[in-house]
Amino acid sequence: MVSTTHTHKHRSFGRYYLKTLFWFILGGFLAALGIEVFLIPNQLVDGGIVGISMMAAHLFGKPLLPYFLILFNLPFAVLAYKQIGKHFVIQMVTAVVAFSLSLVAFYWVPLWLGRPPFEFHGEAIEIIVIGGFIIGCGVGLIIRHGGSTDGTEILGILINRRKGFTIGQVILFVNIFVFAMAGVVYHNWHSALMSLMTYVVATKVMDMVIVGFEDTKSVMIISGMPQHLANVLMEELGIGLTVMYGRGGYTGDAREIIYIVIERLQLAELKEIIHREDPEAFIAIENLHEVINGRQNSNFHQLPPSV
Incomplete structure (x- = not known):
């Protein structure tokens, strides 16, 4: 009886992870599609760590984008392991790897086939709406199933624990910096403004994909x-x-x-x-839109006294 119960739990566990992996792969593919086809060809960037990785790849070589994405997220994965837990880190690493592999595929597959890269050049409104929609769907699917492609939220959690800024404020400050840097890196403030507008569209779509997404x-x-x-x-x-x-x-x-x-x-x-x-x-x-005199933050993201 115990053996049968254990086998049932093991199979359910396996199905859970296969289902999660499927959504991570699909979400990573959609996010990479939006970035490689709509953003990069038009010198636009996403927010957070993804945007920083895109600017680094613009300066040092487009093929390096997936590697920058993994490299820049690595410190946040280590912090998340210490402050949030192993399960979240596994989910985050899996999602980042799936996203990175999709970026690799979108860059190299056309070259291997001897075809021009997949790029969309159109009106600004088309780039903003379509690109933002696709990215929002991809990232939303990943977050909805427990993953993350960006360490900015983890940074927000840690700063919130120590300095009192809300997670949303930290993410806002980081993205203001990212979009300002985009104007400098690309020498084009129009691109920076378009990047911001695309990010707003992506965020709204992401919120719709993540049913009931709240902190x-x-x-x-x-x-x-x-x-x-x-x-x-x-x-x-x-x-x-x-x-x-x-x-x-x-x-x-x-x-x-x-x-x-x-x-x-x-x-x-x-x-x-x-x-x-x-x-x-x-x-x-x-x-929950508001919790008063509660312990919802208890020791979940609490930094140890020595930090």
Whole structure:
């Protein structure tokens, strides 16, 4: 019986990762399509680490873009491993590698086939809307399934813990710097403005792809093994939770309900743990726009006192 249960969990685990990998590959392909076909040929950049990597590749050679992307994200992956956890780092590295391989393919495949590179040159509005839409879809798919292609958000989390700036403010400051540098690197402030507009479109599309994308979520779980599941969640995620008591409306059976306030970056791992421990558990997830006197940040991204 134990062996059968273990095998079932192992297979469910495998399907979960294969499904996640599929979305990362598709998202990476779409993001690379938008960047290689719409942005780079028109001297536009994306925001964050991706934009910095694009400018470095412009200065030192376009084929180096995937390598710059991995190199510049590496320090943030190390920080994320220390402050967020191994699962998120695995998701992030997988997404960045999938994205980078797609960038490699878009550059080298046309050369191997003896064809000109895939490039779109059109009206500014076409580049902004179509390019931004494709990039937003790609990045949105990756984030929706627990990954990340950019270390800027991790930087925002760490600065938020130490200096009090919000994550959104940090990302905004970084992107202002990136788009200002784009004007200098390309010697074209029109390109910098177009880059900003494309980024706005991509962000709006990304928010639509990521259903209910917020920094903080509330999760309610009804499980047949509530105490065991609560202990596993507290141990593996390092979070606090509340156990409430309810009664089934139809059966009248008493039930224990687990209630958690959690940050988005932990949501994928939370669902993975629940699926692993109790595949039949009922899960309800809601966006939280404000939490007062709560511990939703508890020790999730808390820097150790020595840092």
